[in-house]
Amino acid sequence: MEKVKIPRATAKRLPLYYRYLIILSEAGKEKVSSTELSDAVQVDSASIRRDFSYFGALGKRGYGYDVKNLLGFFKKILNQDTLTNVALVGVGNLGHALLNYNFKRSNNIRISCAFDIDKNITGRILSGVPVYDMSELKQQLSDQQISIAILTVPSLHAQKTADEMFEAGIQGVMNFTPIRISAPANVRVQNVDLATELQTLIYFLDSDKQEH
Amino acid sequence: MEKVKIPRATAKRLPLYYRYLIILSEAGKEKVSSTELSDAVQVDSASIRRDFSYFGALGKRGYGYDVKNLLGFFKKILNQDTLTNVALVGVGNLGHALLNYNFKRSNNIRISCAFDIDKNITGRILSGVPVYDMSELKQQLSDQQISIAILTVPSLHAQKTADEMFEAGIQGVMNFTPIRISAPANVRVQNVDLATELQTLIYFLDSDKQEH
DNA sequence: TCATTTATGTGCATGAATGAACAAAGAGAA
């Protein structure tokens, strides 16, 4: 599937559009306007139209967008037509929760293997996912052709574990540790920093308060 | 504590700086330069200097920043000198994980109560946190003077539950559901959309691949 | 058929964020 050069901000919104298109489709809606969608996803309607327009003229003036059309289109753009397997590294509290998180339903993503160092959980199958010892990382990722991993180990092991992952050929990391791991230039790291987000929320609330 | 008007992007980085300052302090470092910090937090050094400068001239030319000074300063800015209590609404997989997540160590945030509708877990104490029935939401939040909540209920109940929270006086929500909840104008909502982030990562990886 | 309404696609102006570059200030050495 040939892809156009899309602004970063747009690319971040695509999965959101996709999810709401699924909802609309399941609700039996045939068409949708940028204004309707705007209400649902809370993005300005002009931004939505521009986002869509990067892929060509997908809508019809005076009508809106055909839901089925749009859905099929985004499915291809977002590689939703093929299942993406990812690895989970670190099966602690958060890791466990993610194992049970249903990425598959609206995203066609599946955690197909997990890794840990704790002998009590390695060698077993948790929530339908086999848990291997870290020593098997390279072999398994290679066998299963996995290039994306979710990192949920304790901070202390974050960088060391990340290095092992890069060694094993990981190209993209979703980093749940509070450490900013350093990675080779060709690797994408997406940080999800729970404590920081919460604290930012608190900060903004306080400054809201002071304005009034 | 009087606060200056800070750009959004800067405010988002403050907790990150704070965390690394703690690490530096614990490692016994007395001073730090913007360049050193830049390596650690992966933010351009000029941006760091500018971020700091919003609060006044905190550094010394030719020397850098005094770690203890800076730390004390950020502690106040970020309200780290007082404990912030938050509520957790929805004790499923993710909720459980968050109950065990240590927000307190470097952020002085504590989940002090949780809510659910499942009679099997309400009325009990999980990971040191009491779990109440949803019917007690308003009373408890009022008693404990809590204005921030983490929302981890199933998508289907997201909006309805959110409405109850607003009714109970919640001012800030960290929304882990994939639904964009609609909220009163004075309420801040921070969305943490795991599936979307993962999918965005996949999208960027694919477009990286196509460039080469 | 023709007028009216609806909703797209895009030009434009504005604002935010970034990072390079550098003058100024202070630290440290001689």
Added chain:
DNA sequence: TTCTCTTTGTTCATTCATGCACATAAATGA
């Protein structure tokens, strides 16, 4: 003290993102 070196604080140019506003095109109804 005086010189050199380091590192800040800030200016500036650039890029990115946003949302208004509107011309254009299609749909709908009379």
